Amino acid sequence: MQPIRALGTMSGTSLDGVDAAELVTDGEMIHGFGRSAFRAYTEAERATLRAALGRWPGEEGVAEAVEIVQDAHADLLVGFPDAEVIGFHGQTLAHDPENRRTHQAGDGAALAARLDKPVVWDFRTADVALGGEGAPLAPIYHLACARWIGADTPLAFLNLGGVGNLTWVDPSAADPEAALLAFDTGPANAPINDLAQDWMGEPFDRDGWLAREGEACPELVEAVLRHPYFLRIPPKSLDRDAFREAGARIDTLPPSHAAATWVAVIAASVAQGIGHCPTPPSRVLITGGGRHNPAIMAALAKDLACPVEPVEAVGLDGDMLEAQAFAFMAVRVARGLPTSFPTTTGVAASVGGGTISDPTGTLAARAGGAGHHVRRR
Structure with a gap:
C-alpha cells in the first residue's frame, strides 16, 4: 500500500478541546507528519460535556454533548482539505468494559456526510465486545513511533490525559503482541483539572501553580493506592472518574494541598505500574497535557528510576500524539489490520476495531483494495 494522508482527532477526558493532526502513513510505518490544529471547548461547552460524563446513549444531556462534539470537530476538520481519510475518536462519556460496553459520543457517519470525506470511527466497541478493555488504543502507534525515532532498547510512552496510560515498547520485536504491554496507570489530569475549575474557574492547573x-x-496518597485497581495485572483500563470515591478525602483538603496530593498519586501510580513491565524501560517519554505541568514532571523524575522526558526530546509532538494515533489507526482499519492486541487491551485475540463511513466511495482504492471493510453509512 502507498502511504496516504490521514487526519486523526482526539477529544480527551481532560475536556480541554479537540486535537487534529495529519499523518502520512501506510498503517505500519510513519512516512511523515502534516499540519495540526486545536479547537478549545468553551466554558459552557465543557460544562455540558462534564454534566454528561458517566452517561449512556439516550440518557439526559447526552444529545446535547453529541451536538457539541460534532460541531467542534466539523469546525476544526474543515480546515484540512487534503486529508484522504479521517480517524474520529469522539468523546468518551462512559467506559464499562466489565459489562462489555463503552460510549464515545459522536456519529462518524454524520461527520462523514458533513465533510464529504471517509471517516473511520467507533474504534473501541469491537474490542470491548470481544472481552477487551477497549483501551488504551494508541500502543500500536507508539510502536511505530519507537521505530521512527530509531530506538533499539525497550522504552515506555506515558500519556497523561484525564487518566494516565503507559505503553512498554520493545522496538526489536517483530510481532506487535510481543513488542507491547499497555495499561492505564491511574488518575492523571482529570482530578486536578476538576479542582482548578471548581476553585479558580480555570480548565487546568496552569504551570502547576x-x-x-x-x-x-x-496518608491520603497511600489510601488511594489501596484501591483494588492497583492489584489487577495488566492489561487494564479505567473510567475517568474511577477514583472519585477513593479520592474524596483528598478533595476536602485546601485546594493547593489537594492538587499536590493528586500529583503525588499520579507519580506513585506510574512508578507502581512500571513494575509490571517485562523489563525496565530505558527511558519514559511523556505525552499529553500533563507534561506541561512542572509539578507532575518533577514528581515523576523523583519517583522513577530512569530518565523522564517529554516526547519533544525525540522530535515528536506531545500535544498531537494521540490525534496522530487515530490517524494511524484509521489507515489500519481501512487495510484490515488489527488495532488492539491481548497485551494492550486484554482482548482474546488481535482485533481490528472501527466502522468506516465513506460517502465518497474512494477509501477502498486508497487503502489498497480493502473494499470489503468499508461500510457506507
Whole structure:
C-alpha cells in the first residue's frame, strides 16, 4: 500500500478541546507528519460535556454533548482539505468494559456526510465486545513511533490525559503482541483539572501553580493506592472518574494541598505500574497535557528510576500524539489490520476495531483494495 494522508482527532477526558493532526502513513510505518490544529471547548461547552460524563446513549444531556462534539470537530476538520481519510475518536462519556460496553459520543457517519470525506470511527466497541478493555488504543502507534525515532532498547510512552496510560515498547520485536504491554496507570489530569475549575474557574492547573503551592498528604496518597485497581495485572483500563470515591478525602483538603496530593498519586501510580513491565524501560517519554505541568514532571523524575522526558526530546509532538494515533489507526482499519492486541487491551485475540463511513466511495482504492471493510453509512 502507498502511504496516504490521514487526519486523526482526539477529544480527551481532560475536556480541554479537540486535537487534529495529519499523518502520512501506510498503517505500519510513519512516512511523515502534516499540519495540526486545536479547537478549545468553551466554558459552557465543557460544562455540558462534564454534566454528561458517566452517561449512556439516550440518557439526559447526552444529545446535547453529541451536538457539541460534532460541531467542534466539523469546525476544526474543515480546515484540512487534503486529508484522504479521517480517524474520529469522539468523546468518551462512559467506559464499562466489565459489562462489555463503552460510549464515545459522536456519529462518524454524520461527520462523514458533513465533510464529504471517509471517516473511520467507533474504534473501541469491537474490542470491548470481544472481552477487551477497549483501551488504551494508541500502543500500536507508539510502536511505530519507537521505530521512527530509531530506538533499539525497550522504552515506555506515558500519556497523561484525564487518566494516565503507559505503553512498554520493545522496538526489536517483530510481532506487535510481543513488542507491547499497555495499561492505564491511574488518575492523571482529570482530578486536578476538576479542582482548578471548581476553585479558580480555570480548565487546568496552569504551570502547576496550584500543586506547587501545596504539600502532599502521604496518608491520603497511600489510601488511594489501596484501591483494588492497583492489584489487577495488566492489561487494564479505567473510567475517568474511577477514583472519585477513593479520592474524596483528598478533595476536602485546601485546594493547593489537594492538587499536590493528586500529583503525588499520579507519580506513585506510574512508578507502581512500571513494575509490571517485562523489563525496565530505558527511558519514559511523556505525552499529553500533563507534561506541561512542572509539578507532575518533577514528581515523576523523583519517583522513577530512569530518565523522564517529554516526547519533544525525540522530535515528536506531545500535544498531537494521540490525534496522530487515530490517524494511524484509521489507515489500519481501512487495510484490515488489527488495532488492539491481548497485551494492550486484554482482548482474546488481535482485533481490528472501527466502522468506516465513506460517502465518497474512494477509501477502498486508497487503502489498497480493502473494499470489503468499508461500510457506507
